[in-house]
Amino acid sequence: xxxxxxxxxxxxxxxxxxxxxxxxxxxxxxxxxxxxxxxxxxxxxxxxxxxxxxxxxxxxxxxxxxxxxxxxxxxxxxxxxxxxxxxxxxxxxxxxxxxxxxxxxxxxxxxxxxxxxxxxxxxxxxxxxxxxxxxxxxxxxxxxxxxxxxxxxxxxxxxxxxxxxxxxxxxxxxxxxxxxxxxxxxxxxxxxxxxxx
Numbered sequence: 001x002x003x004x005x006x007x008x009x010x011x012x013x014x015x016x017x018x019x020x021x022x023x024x025x026x027x028x029x030x031x032x033x034x035x036x037x038x039x040x041x042x043x044x045x046x047x048x049x050x051x052x053x054x055x056x057x058x059x060x061x062x063x064x065x066x067x068x069x070x071x072x073x074x075x076x077x078x079x080x081x082x083x084x085x086x087x088x089x090x091x092x093x094x095x096x097x098x099x100x101x102x103x104x105x106x107x108x109x110x111x112x113x114x115x116x117x118x119x120x121x122x123x124x125x126x127x128x129x130x131x132x133x134x135x136x137x138x139x140x141x142x143x144x145x146x147x148x149x150x151x152x153x154x155x156x157x158x159x160x161x162x163x164x165x166x167x168x169x170x171x172x173x174x175x176x177x178x179x180x181x182x183x184x185x186x187x188x189x190x191x192x193x194x195x196x197x
Contacts, residue, residue, distance in 0.1 A: 001110045001111065001112060002015065002017060002023060002025055002031060002083070002110075002111045002112060002113055003015040003016050003017030003081075003083065003110075003111050004016060004017075004107075004108045004109065004110055004111065005033065005105050005106065005107050005108060005109045005110075005111065006082065006107070007107070008104035008105050008106070008107075009104050010087065010100045010101060010102075010103070010104050011086070011087055011100060012042065012084055012085060012086050012087055012137070013033065013040070013042060013084070013085055013087065013104060013105055013111075014082055014083065014084045014085075015031075015033075015082070015083050015085075015111040016080060016081065016082055016083075017081050017083065018080070018081060019049060019080075019081050023113065024047075024081075025044050025047070025083055025113065026044065026047075027044055027045065027047065027142070027143075027146055028043060028044060028045075028142075028143060028145075028146025028147045028149070028150050029043070029044045029113065029114075029150065030042070030043060030044075030113075030114040030118065030119050030122060030123070030147070030150065031043075031044060031083075031085050031111050031112065031113055031114060032111070032112050032113075032114055032118070033105040033109050033110070033111050033112070034105070034109065034110075035101070035103060035104070035105040035106065035109060036103070037092075038090050038091065038092050038101055038102070038103075039090060039091040040087055040089075040090045040101050040104075040105055041087070041088055041089045041090065041091070041114070041122055042085025042086055042087045042088060043085055043086050043088055043128075043132065043143055043146075043147050044083055044084070044085045045084060045085065045086050045135075045137075045138035045139065045143050046082075046083070046084040046138070047081065047082075047083050047084075048081070048082045048083075048084075049080070049081050050080040050081070050082060083111075086131070086132065086135055086137075086138055086143070087100060087101060087104075088122075088128040088131050088132070089122060089127075089128060096121070096122060096125065098125060098127035098128055098131070099131070116153075116154035117154075119150060119151060119154040120151065120154040120155060123147060123148075123150070123151035123154075124151070124163075126166070126167060126170040128147075129144060129170060129171065129174055130174065132144050132147070133174065133175075140181075141181060141184045141185050141188070142188070144171070144185055145185050145188035145189055148164065148167045148189060149188075149189065149192055151163060151167070152164050152167075152192060152196070160196045161193060161196040164189060164192065164193045164196065165193070167189070168186060168189065168193075171185055171186070
């Protein structure tokens with residue numbers, strides 16, 4: 001489990017967790033929540049570490065504190081982290097629907113990471129591209145590139161490059177009216193595509 005829902009809407013959800021642990025989600029990761037028999041999927045687009053008066057005191061004293069003490073404080077305290085994901089799809093009746101769910105997840109619902117098989121299954125259909133491109137709240141270019149790269153990582157051996165080529169062609173069709181945005185995304189994908197050559 002990655003954390004629990006703090007607040008949500010049909011378009012996005014924010015979950016809380018502590019900064020500890022190896023399972024810290026990364027920008028562009030695919031995460032899921034369950035709600036009334038529906039599995040909601042979201043792409044992580046914002047990770048914020050909140051402060052509080054105690055953190056401010058530690059920062060103010062950090063010049064005089066030993067590094068071991070700072071690390072001890074970091075591990076013992078429940079450093080609050082808020083992670084926000086853009087809802088891109090939901091699973092209902094054994095099929096993926098690329099769009100907004102009928103209802104958002106409720107408070108305190110657990111959030112889980114998606115494994116490679118789920119990532120491969122969901123990100124195989126590029127229907128989510130339009131959802132990301134029309135999101136005003138998230139950095140669309142960066143999020144699209146990160147999600148496509150994550151999808152490429154989860155492809156079977158020898159399939160990452162064809163996946164990236166299909167993604168590039170889909171983006172070219174969607175962004176034919178905006179060559180600057182298309183170029184920005186393709187530049188982020190190009191080094192990885194070359195590595196799979």
